[in-house]
Amino acid sequence: xxxxxxxxxxxxxxxIRNALAELxxxxxxxxxxxxxxxxADLHRGRRLPKVAAPARQPGQPRPPGLARAxxxxxxxxxxxxxxxxxxxxxxxxxxxTPGGSPTQTRGLDQLPAAGSLPSPPAGASSGGPxxxxxxxxxxxxxxxxxxxxxxxxxxxxxLAYETTAGFKAGHLIQTDRTWSWPAVPSPGQVQYLRDAFSxxxxxxxxxxxxxxxxxxxxxxxxxxxxxxxxxxxxxxxVCYAGTGQTGCGFGRFNTPAGTWSEHxxxxxxxxxxxxPRGADLARQIARGQWRIVGHTxxxxxxxxxxxxxxxxxxxxxxxxxxxxxxxxxxxxxxxVTGEFTEADNWYYLxxxxxxxxxxxxxxxxxxxxxx
Amino acid sequence: MTFDEFAGAxxxxxxxxxxxxxxxxxxxxDLVQEVLIRVNGRWQKIxxxxxxxxYVRKMVVNEYxxxxxxxxxxxxxxxxxxxxxPALPDPADGYVERQALLxxxxxxxxxxxxxxxxxxxxxxxxxxxxxxxxxxPSTVRGHVFRALAALRVELDEPLAAAAPSMEGx
Numbered sequence: 396x397x398x399x400x401x402x403x404x405x406x407x408x409x410x411i412r413n414a415l416a417e418l419x420x421x422x423x424x425x426x427x428x429x430x431x432x433x434x435a436d437l438h439r440g441r442r443l444p445k446v447a448a449p450a451r452q453p454g455q456p457r458p459p460g461l462a463r464a465x466x467x468x469x470x471x472x473x474x475x476x477x478x479x480x481x482x483x484x485x486x487x488x489x490x491x492t493p494g495g496s497p498t499q500t501r502g503l504d505q506l507p508a509a510g511s512l513p514s515p516p517a518g519a520s521s522g523g524p525x526x527x528x529x530x531x532x533x534x535x536x537x538x539x540x541x542x543x544x545x546x547x548x549x550x551x552x553x554l555a556y557e558t559t560a561g562f563k564a565g566h567l568i569q570t571d572r573t574w575s576w577p578a579v580p581s582p583g584q585v586q587y588l589r590d591a592f593s594x595x596x597x598x599x600x601x602x603x604x605x606x607x608x609x610x611x612x613x614x615x616x617x618x619x620x621x622x623x624x625x626x627x628x629x630x631x632x633v634c635y636a637g638t639g640q641t642g643c644g645f646g647r648f649n650t651p652a653g654t655w656s657e658h659x660x661x662x663x664x665x666x667x668x669x670x671p672r673g674a675d676l677a678r679q680i681a682r683g684q685w686r687i688v689g690h691t692x693x694x695x696x697x698x699x700x701x702x703x704x705x706x707x708x709x710x711x712x713x714x715x716x717x718x719x720x721x722x723x724x725x726x727x728x729x730x731v732t733g734e735f736t737e738a739d740n741w742y743y744l745x746x747x748x749x750x751x752x753x754x755x756x757x758x759x760x761x762x763x764x765x766x
Numbered sequence: 767m768t769f770d771e772f773a774g775a776x777x778x779x780x781x782x783x784x785x786x787x788x789x790x791x792x793x794x795x796d797l798v799q800e801v802l803i804r805v806n807g808r809w810q811k812i813x814x815x816x817x818x819x820x821y822v823r824k825m826v827v828n829e830y831x832x833x834x835x836x837x838x839x840x841x842x843x844x845x846x847x848x849x850x851x852p853a854l855p856d857p858a859d860g861y862v863e864r865q866a867l868l869x870x871x872x873x874x875x876x877x878x879x880x881x882x883x884x885x886x887x888x889x890x891x892x893x894x895x896x897x898x899x900x901x902x903p904s905t906v907r908g909h910v911f912r913a914l915a916a917l918r919v920e921l922d923e924p925l926a927a928a929a930p931s932m933e934g935x
Contacts, residue, residue: 405918405919405920406867406917406918406919406920407919407920408886408914408919410864410867410919411867411871411882411886411914411917411919412886412887413864414864414867414868414871415786415871415882415883415886415887416786416887417864417868418785418786418789418868418871419782419783419785419786419887420782421785421791422778422781422782422784422785422791422794423781423785423791423792423794423795425773425777425778425781427795428777428781428795428798428799428802429773429777429802431799431803432773432799432802432803432806
């Protein structure tokens, strides 16, 4: 958007694409639709399958791999429900978009060499503490939101690390670990993401089985300029054997289990920065979509605990948020729907060499390259 | 490919497309559900096509363009509260502007909106859009031209032969 002085904003075709893509990610879950079709089909005695990648409802387990990351910058939580659909959309985009062909090389020289890790920037900071209210006192929603925005801006150069744990009936059924750097990328900047997804092996009893590393994906791309929609990107995927999955990946970039692959292509930009963004949470707090319910300590820090109000996006579902009063960054969110519970934890780490090493996807010994 | 395989693999993508088309996840669900029930009943024929998903997508478009049994909301759910909320000077201003753009998209006529979604969401050519919508490519360009003008969109490249003639408006 390019608003001029006293004039309405001038929009671009990219704005339209981005807006529609965001809308598409709000797609409802496929299970409900299939259930309705199933009911209509009962007289024929047919049984329809579970959808391979159903869109995710609050509290339900998340889809594997990059699916979580692909829903980022969507103003969580109203868009989190489209997480799984993003995987399908990505596959479709790769299949339908000429720029998605892995044979194209336009702009690929913008990417760093394969296997290289970013160097720590000089003088990078993880952001200092902000004083809004003395410990033990509740800040106003407006001041809390302002502090969170300031803190969020200060994390731009940090390595964002997010962990997610999904529980069903109290049993851990999947986890996700995502590293993203920089936490708030600017146009033209190279973005690095790694997503390690673990789940109970397919077919194993959910009530007793343990989660197992299933898929480890690295994604490197260039943050688009306002006029850029397709950007060079590199995917490195390790698809672990023994998970009950026959393969991992997206679209034509399929990686059979027990192998790894690396693909480079010019493709539609995938926003893989952490979600929900601190800015979005701050906005929701300022609007009264969260209320402060008390102070507590979490991960060794004083924290404000908030609960979503009825005006919140998930009204009716218990959703809790913890915000550090040391950094005013979100620490944790827990959301519950029925028997499903999800706990998200966020960490903003200084971009040291050791921390950035987490962005590298390790290739297991003996795993052949399949693509 | 069986209907089960098709539904299992492609339904999320069809739902995404329908959501972009309608601007409302609930309406998209209803729309796709109606279409899918018909697809299920006719799968023996549809399943034989080279591109069953393209056919289903066309059915979704036709259903969307002809659906008059429900009152369609002009603004997708949740949009109005976003627009009414006081703006904060924060880096998420782009998000707010995007909500405004989505609200304006929802006010377009269905045919103009359909043309935009097929062009900018699906990446279809004018000829492909014309095939899906059952009109001529010049009419498609007309829809797109008018829609972009209404949304104050500056084109990356001039739209070729944007005919002002409209069908079904």
